[in-house]
Amino acid sequence: MEEINNKKNSMHLGTYFEKYGMLLLLLVLFVICSLITPVFLKPGNLLNIARQISIIGIVSIGMTLVILTGGIDLSVGPILACGALLVAGLKEYGIVAAFVGPLIFGLCAGLLNGTVITKFKVQPFIVTLGAMSIYTGLGLTYSKGHPIIGTPEMLRFIGQGKVFGVIPFQAILFISVAIIIAIILKYTPFGRYTYAIGGNPEASKLSGINVDRVTIYIYGLSGLLAGFAGIIMATHLNVGEARLGTGMEMDAIAAAVIGGTSLKGGSGTIFGTVIGILVIGILSNLLNLINVPSYAQMIFKGLIIVVATVLQGLHDKKSV
Amino acid sequence: MSDILVMKNITKKFPGVTALNNVTFSCKKGEVHALMGENGAGKSTLIKLLSGASTPTSGEIFFEGKPLKAKTPHDVQDLGIAIIHQELNLVPNMNAVENIFLGREIKNGQFVNFKEMKKRSQEILRSLNIKINLEVPVRKLSVAQQQMIEIAKALSMDASFIIMDEPTASLTNNEIDALFEIVCSLKEKGVTIIFISHHLSEIFECADRVTVLKDGEYIGTKDIDEIDESSLIRMMVGRELSEIYPDISSVNKTPILEVKGLSRKGVLDNINFTANKGEVLGIAGLVGSGRTELARAIFGADKIDSGVIKIDGKEVTINQSIDAMKQGIGFVTEDRKSQGLILGLTIRENICISLLKSITNKAFVNKYKEKEIANRYIKSLKIATPSMEAKAVNLSGGNQQKVVLGKWLARECRIIILDEPTRGIDVGAKVEIYNLMRELSNNGTAVIMISSELPEIIGMSDRVLVMREGRINGELTHEEVTEEKILEYAMGGCN
16 A cells, blocks of 8 residues: 555656646746846836747747647748738728738638648648748738738737736737637647647547547647737737748747657647746846847757756656 | 576565565576566566666676676677567668668678678578568568567577567467477577567477566476466466356347448458347457458448448448447557557546547536546456556556556447457456456447457357458357367368
8 A cells, every 4th residue: 555655656746847847947047037137027027028928929839739739830930920911911901800810811821731731641840841931922922022011000909008007918818828728728628639649649530539620720729829929919010021920930849848848749738838938038038138149149049948858858767 | 507597586676666576587598488477577677687777676687607787788788688679679761681780780891781781681580491571671571570680680699698578469370480480499509588478378389497477576487398378377367277268148149230241442352240239259360361450440440442331220321430439339459559548648538538528518528527437447447557647658558458448438339349459468457358348248238359369269259250361251159169260261261
């Protein structure tokens, strides 16, 4: 009996590490930052970080879903950019068009990715790599390569608004999306299927899960969230531009991976991704505060991705 | 003969578990020594100590009279010890020659000398009387051929001591025979072999001595001549052979599943049969005869070209697995790790994955119901686990199989197809699975069992269908079935 109890405890400890190891890293980073520069802890700075990570945060959540199924979505950046262009481009058709247009575009683009991946059995990397170029080209063609300036005034609160005069509305949107998606993942059959498909597509199919349909929806969601992030971006900057999302897919993948999502699929959490994006956000904030040039910042960002992943690998080994 | 390997008073503790308790094991030079025991008996732990992958908590290991100090697989190789794991370690896209010499390529200056490597490979394979296409990537070869490449690899390292961990687990009967011939020829060459297996008959065919472990304890070592199957089973499980298979039922049988003219090009050819409520219908045949394909076709996992499936006398359309499930069909797949389970998910999640939609409450999964269902099947199937939240990957083979069964039982299937339900699981768990199958059939479920193990087919089935080359080549009742008759139909005899 005692043995069984022991086993239980050690198992709990293992999952504890798995769940909160990155949180620990975040806390350490937090403490280091506040020691290095007193400006870091000022509410204004913290709220600024919250705003800076919101757009990429929403994209990362979509990316996490895709990675959980064992896939990857390289086309989120261009989808975001097209979304931003549509907000600006559709403004004369009214705010409903300017708001719903980007969402529909993102959703359809994602569903299309998912459909090609599942129906023609092409690797997600290849399909979304192609899609990345296609959607960039679409955006450039639509805007003739120029920025489209001006977004509907009534939508600007999305990107620029502050609740109670201080909290960026973007950040509230990000947290809400994170909570909703986390609940879906944890408590609905759809969420369970997402993990199952990433863990073992064949077993999932033979358990009666419509693997193709769930996969298509997941890519749809990723596209939808990228489109939504595009609305925030456009209303924040008050401009739409075809290259706004460049490189964003890499940041989103990095956030998911730092947060403990396995690129093999089947394991990871939204909570982890939120931690991951916070790690990236806080680090770049620190580097800005201590005046590290932006070229050198890239070196640090790259290092943190690798270091965080190595650290995770270490506990994975320990817990086995 | 002298002892080449002595493992003395070995104890191995993991946090909370004593995997080996004061086990003593020795191997004579040039013998085939079978190591037996149920899953979890400690066989693999014992072998890991030899591979350098782990060290004992206490106890000593001597190899050729000297203490074994190997720390890495490479050290072990240098001592002439080769371990052939159950999961083969070949690079699928390389050919046999490249695999045999992987990491130890024969070089001509700085370049790989393919000619010499091929020549040496051919010599080794010839000495074992094996014919294998050396040009194609090994993924295109059968599992048995891949295993033979592993053996050739061991010999190419001049291994004098080979450990085979359940080498027959995924082989057909013919392939197993071929493997035994190789084991015999290795023995003639003076190679010492430790042979781990669940299959009793194999032990008697090739081993000189047998050592039995149970729950991490040493039970005993016997010369093969002084022991018979039933006493060996008693050593392993404390149970008699006659108690393995439950009684055949005599429940009144009515047809539930009728298959007519089922065909799939190149795989299934005009299959006709009926499965009745309350019976165990065995499907025998060689691997590749279309048994699994038939199951997959009925379950909607593969498309069919023509044919009719009737359930309770009514024709049903099955295009995908979910359609079959709605008709009350369940399918326990042959390979539980790659097709049955989602290893990263918990026992609870695996058991409930197929019925989540029926236990939702306003779009959310009802956790309370889910736990109740998981708990019910963990109890009734006696799944050994500290918690329903344990991941499937951490369970033993027998318990994993029970989880897959639990998944279908939770759906209350009326027809359940089991493909090789006891492959790779120990005798104790096998008996439990047999009893469960019989209990299901006694309660009116139609149980269809595909198996390559003839004693299992004969012991369990009320009726046996024998398949050959995509056809049903014969049908035998429980009274008339014998191994010879099954083989006759499986190898080519006709009605």
